[in-house]
Amino acid sequence: MIELAHERRGSGDPLVLLHGIGHRWQAWEPVLDLLAEHHDVIAVDLPGFGASPPLPAGARYDIETAVGLVAHAFTRLGIDTPHVAGNSLGGVLAIELASAGLARSATALAPAGFWTTGDRVWALAVLRVLRQTGRVPAGVRERMAANRLLRLTMGSMLFGRPDRLTAELAAADLAAMVGSSGFDLVAEAGAGYRYSSPPPTVPVTVAWGPRDRILWPRQARTAARLLPDATMVTLPGCGHVPMGDAPDLVSATILQTCRRAPGATAGAA
DSSP, X not given: XXXXXXXXXXXXXXXXXXXXXXXXXXXXXXHHXXXXXXXXXXXXXXXXXXXXXXXXXXXXXXXXXXXXXXXXXXXXXXXXXXXXXXXXXXHHHHHHHHHTTXXXXXXXXXXXXXOOHHHHHHHHHHHHHHHHHTOSOHHHHHHHHHOHXXXXXXXXXXXXXXXXXXXXXXXXXXXXHHTOTTHHHHHHXXXXXXXXXXXXXXXXXXXXXXTOSSSOTTHHHHHHHHOTTSEEEEOTTOOSSTTTXXXXXXXXXXXXXXXXXXXXXXXXX
C-alpha cells in the first residue's frame, strides 16, 4: 500500500485534513496551528499529489480506491476513526469516509460530487487551464507569480481573497499542480461520479464560500438534500479554497463539527 506524506502537529483527538485535486497538505497551513491547539492534526498528501507517490500504473483513481487508501493511512498513522475535514476532492472523501463508518465527524469545504454534469465539466476545465498555465519553465512560472495582476487574476478562481496570496505560495502551488500525477486520473475517474452513499450517522458540516468559482455555491442545495442531517454553513467572503481566506472561521467551523461528535474530548471545544 502507498505511504502518504503528511504533516502532523498538536495533540488530542486525531483530526485528518484532506486537500483538493492538484493541491497538497500545505493548503491547510493557514489553519493547522489553530486546529493543533485542540487536536492531533494530520494533513496528508493524497496519492499522486504533493510528496506522496503515485498510484501503480494502470490503477483507477476512483472514490472507492481513494477511501481505501486513506483508511489504510489511518492504520499506518496509528489512529482509529478520526475526525476528518476536507476541501473539494478532500471534502467529498471526508463525507464518504463518514458514510463508511470510518470517521467520527466530517467537515466538507466546497465538496465535489454534488454537481451537475455541466458543473463538473466547468470545474475540471478551469483547473486544467490553471494547470496548463503552470507548464512553463520554473523561472517563468516564478515571474508569472510575481506579477501582482496576473497572480490576482489566477488566484481569484480559487480564493475569495487572492490579495493574500504571496508570489512564493502562488509559484509553489502552480508547481504542485503541474507535478500532480494524480490529477488526470482523478479527473477521469470522476467523470461519472456523484455522491450517492448512505448519509453518515455522525456529525457532518458542509460549508461553502459565496465566491467559489470552481464548484458553484448553488451545489450546496444538492448537498443539503442528499445529507438532510448535515449542518450547512456559509463562509462569507470565501472562495473555493477558504482556508487562507478566513482561517479563524474555517478552523472554528471544523472544531464545532468535531465537538458535536459523541465522546468528543474537552480539547475539541
